[in-house]
Amino acid sequence: MTYELFYWPEIQGRGEFVRLVLEDAGVEYADVGRTGGYKVLLAALERELAPYAFALPVLRAGDIVVGHTALIARFVAERHGLAPASERERLHAATVALTIADLIAEVHDTHHPITVERRYETQREPARARARAFRDARMSKFLGHLERILAANGDWLVGNAASYVDLAAFQIVEGLGYAFPHALAELAPELPRLFALRDRVAARPRIAAYLASPRRIAFNKDGIFRRYPALDAAPPRAKRARARRR
Amino acid sequence: MTYELFYWPEIQGRGEFVRLVLEDAGVEYADVGRTGGYKVLLAALERELAPYAFALPVLRAGDIVVGHTALIARFVAERHGLAPASERERLHAATVALTIADLIAEVHDTHHPITVERRYETQREPARARARAFRDARMSKFLGHLERILAANGDWLVGNAASYVDLAAFQIVEGLGYAFPHALAELAPELPRLFALRDRVAARPRIAAYLASPRRIAFNKDGIFRRYPALDAAPPRAKRARARRR
Numbered sequence: 001m002t003y004e005l006f007y008w009p010e011i012q013g014r015g016e017f018v019r020l021v022l023e024d025a026g027v028e029y030a031d032v033g034r035t036g037g038y039k040v041l042l043a044a045l046e047r048e049l050a051p052y053a054f055a056l057p058v059l060r061a062g063d064i065v066v067g068h069t070a071l072i073a074r075f076v077a078e079r080h081g082l083a084p085a086s087e088r089e090r091l092h093a094a095t096v097a098l099t100i101a102d103l104i105a106e107v108h109d110t111h112h113p114i115t116v117e118r119r120y121e122t123q124r125e126p127a128r129a130r131a132r133a134f135r136d137a138r139m140s141k142f143l144g145h146l147e148r149i150l151a152a153n154g155d156w157l158v159g160n161a162a163s164y165v166d167l168a169a170f171q172i173v174e175g176l177g178y179a180f181p182h183a184l185a186e187l188a189p190e191l192p193r194l195f196a197l198r199d200r201v202a203a204r205p206r207i208a209a210y211l212a213s214p215r216r217i218a219f220n221k222d223g224i225f226r227r228y229p230a231l232d233a234a235p236p237r238a239k240r241a242r243a244r245r246r
Numbered sequence: 247m248t249y250e251l252f253y254w255p256e257i258q259g260r261g262e263f264v265r266l267v268l269e270d271a272g273v274e275y276a277d278v279g280r281t282g283g284y285k286v287l288l289a290a291l292e293r294e295l296a297p298y299a300f301a302l303p304v305l306r307a308g309d310i311v312v313g314h315t316a317l318i319a320r321f322v323a324e325r326h327g328l329a330p331a332s333e334r335e336r337l338h339a340a341t342v343a344l345t346i347a348d349l350i351a352e353v354h355d356t357h358h359p360i361t362v363e364r365r366y367e368t369q370r371e372p373a374r375a376r377a378r379a380f381r382d383a384r385m386s387k388f389l390g391h392l393e394r395i396l397a398a399n400g401d402w403l404v405g406n407a408a409s410y411v412d413l414a415a416f417q418i419v420e421g422l423g424y425a426f427p428h429a430l431a432e433l434a435p436e437l438p439r440l441f442a443l444r445d446r447v448a449a450r451p452r453i454a455a456y457l458a459s460p461r462r463i464a465f466n467k468d469g470i471f472r473r474y475p476a477l478d479a480a481p482p483r484a485k486r487a488r489a490r491r492r
Binding site: 051055064065066067071088091092095098099113114115116117118129130134138141145148152 | 309312314316333334337338341345359375380387391395
């Protein structure tokens, strides 16, 4: 059986959290939006996927259809050794995965604070305010939470082996580094374990091969993580110099 | 074993989606914030719940700890006959539950579009814009999605019996009716199945008993669903009259 991933073909977006699991699991999958194009994708959405697809990604595995990034990632991971074995740890992993999903939603809303139905350019001013609040408070709260889990647990977020939650943590460090390079650079000294985890995931053979392949879409301004300089902080050095002058 | 629910004691909030499942399941549970107060709640959060509790609610069941509303609701429901039996339908239920979780997050952001770290009163203007977009597009999209699922499936959202997803649907209809009475009244004619589901859930004996008990906290302006007239639409009749005058 080949997994069928339904997701927008031109962005990493939320689909990337699923792609990373499929790639690290080494399973066969069809990235339907990319192989079939929008027409095939949209036709499926309007018909057989309709009860599941309030939003993408959606995954089909035979007669099973699953929606929602964190749920799809968990589903694939538990079938292919990328999740802990015990119920207790599986639920912990699912909890952390949904915390990361909340972080992703907040990242999205830095560029769409008023409505997802209209473009960023129509909501620049509230986007600045929301991005400032995200950089000043939310980002460090979320990442600090992950750092503390690692401090308590060791090399991986849950259990004693890599799981889909670690792959998700890799992706958010990469994404935040793209979208908020200055803000993330300021936080980095407080997040040594999270950055080490990022490196550990990037070095996994199948992940390294995927990242070097054309299957890995580059970050761009249509995904969740977008580099709008107006939404990032000033570079740390300039900020520190300003602080000294006060 | 008694379930321990960790949630803020003075609001329905996200915790209510868990309380409804615990009540309908008829299981014993301690609502720790209400029985022990803030001091006990906060002490637990800082210590043994810390790796789970990026946000509340959190549920403890013996040595299992679960965070995140939709995940907790699913966990309790699958143990007590409030979820479908097959993997296929369990995943469908979990998908719909997470779609409802997204709706809840969007409802929250109508009064906190810039940051959850500061009060509504500091973000009234963007809140008006976000609430307008929510009323005009998002609310009908989410509720219409549920209506279509019911049209395809029958009396319940997933499978052929009540599940935690139906309880969640009840709660969002109640909550939206409190927070956006005019906007919801306008949509109601298009949502007959969803309103019938709301009534069906409200009539379930344990739910009816719960709603009539002091355990059901009233809606208020500290929860997710808040009645701020500035964020609701004009009453349908006034709107129609205005339209006629044009």
